[in-house]
Amino acid sequence: MYQFDERIDRYGCNQVKYDFVGRVAEGVRADALPMWIADMDFAAYPPLIEALQKRVERRTFGYSLHKTDEFFGAIRGWLRYRFGWEVANGDICYTPGMMTAIAFLIQGLSAPGEGVVIQPPVYDSFAEVIERNGRRVVNNPLIPREDGGYEMNLTQLEAQLRLPENKILLLCSPHNPVGRIWREDELRRVGELCKENGVFLISDESHCDLVRRGLRHVPVQQLFPGSPLIATCMTPSKTFSVSGFQIGYVLLQDEGLRGIWERESMKVHIFHPNALAITALQAVYNDCREYYERSLDYLDENLRLVDDFLKTEMPRARYRLPEATYLCWIDLRGYGCPPQEIMERCLYRGNVVPDPGAGFGQGGEGFIRLNAGCPRETLMEGLQRLRKAMED
Structure with a gap:
């Protein structure tokens, strides 16, 4: 037990x-x-260990490719189970990690010196990845409430997104470290502001499965299906504590965005997940x-x-x-x-x-x-x- x-x-x-x-x-x-x-x-979890043991017993660890019905099916099944969200195989792009994905997207969707908006206090690697890629951090600090909670400063965010030099909003949803699940009305407003101003929205949803009982997370992209401006980054890493496998995925429901992703990932030759990572993702999503x-x-x-x-x-x-x-x-x-x-x-x-x-x-x-x-x-x-x- x-x-x-x-x-x-x-x-x-x-x-x-x-x-x-x-x-x-x-x-x-x-x-x-x-x-x-x-x-x-x-x-x-035991089903993960069993799946890994079976894979190791095959005694072969050559180059591995994730583009199979089993791999895509595990992700699609999990998104259906968690959010009632239907995605296509072609919407799913492999990444070795969330920050790798965010770096690729920043490189592909903006130019050096342009602004990326974040909402501190927020995951510390956000500012680091922006600066290391030669972009400018634009802070839109969260508003603390008297009860210890937080709200987005949507008024200031609107003003920042209107500036033509700010090209990306990097959203943490749910928010790390303050633990907020953004309400559907908040997400709709954020998505509308990005659409009105032609700003790309990168949504890091690493913690999307870890919600308290009785509460619900909504992927922002689910509210704007097919959007050419939204990229959603997800992973089983936090949910099942398998960060060491370095596997995640980006959901891109627009052909143009997928083309940008392919161009940026090809620059650094990102093609193949490691063999055990593929097994791990399928095991946790299907059997855990x-x-x-x-x-x-x-x-x-x-x-x-x-x-x-x-x-x-x-x-x-x-x-x-x-x-x-x-x-x-x-x-x-x-x-x-x-x-x-x-x-x-x-x-x-x-x-x-x-x-x-x-x-x-x-x-x-x-x-x-x-x-x-x-x-x-x-x-x-x-x-x-x-x-x-x-x-x-």
Whole structure:
């Protein structure tokens, strides 16, 4: 019987979250508890292990191609299961990762020096990939609410998208790190603004499956079928904690966009996923739905436990249950410490490693992002260490 409570040994597997935790800062102890990086600490699901074992037993690992009915069918079946969304085989473009896809799209849809709009605090690699490709970051910061939630600044966004030098809106949906699921009316307005101004919309929907019970994520492209302006980036990586396979896909429902994608990916010779990645994607999408549904219940309870703990043990912290993701966006400004001291307390006093909020850009100062995608014993240990860091 699969147990989400099982604590598995992740050390010695060349995994960034554990084996390279010392790179976070100088002097971080080897036994620091990693609660950073968005991958979960659960053991791989049994149907995935069985599929990989069968593939390994074939004893051959030559060049592999993903363009099969089985590969496309697994993705199409998952999108139908999750969103009631019908896509065609030809809409699906392979990518080795979400940021690779975003980089290709930025290169193909804009010119050096042109603007890409993002909405901080947001996944830190967004600003990095824009700048590394010679484009200009245009910030449209989210508006914090009194209840700890966030809204898009649609008024400022409209003004930014009207400027001819801004060519792309890079949307995080659901939003990492604040955990918002954008409502359908918000997504429709964003899509309409892009259409009115001829701005390309790249939607990173890496966390689209990890929604809390009773809530619903809508892929923005589903609201604008066939749009020549929208690219949707998806992956099983977050849902099933298989980031190490480096496999994802971009949904492009316009022939012109697919042509741009092919041109940019051919420049760097992106053709073949690795053999086991193909097996992994098909296994998790076809055969791991029961485990996925159980994981949502487990994560829901973890997120509630964080809420209960902070209210009783760390009342100066502010936290709002995320609508999506397993990431806790915790406001520690009530402790009166500068952002650097908050991280130093976590790393050296609490011996716990969250992500620093400042890394997510404007509006993240004084926050941390804590990963609750782990066995409950690990989570409670991490929260106790956080309390020690800030309260003792």
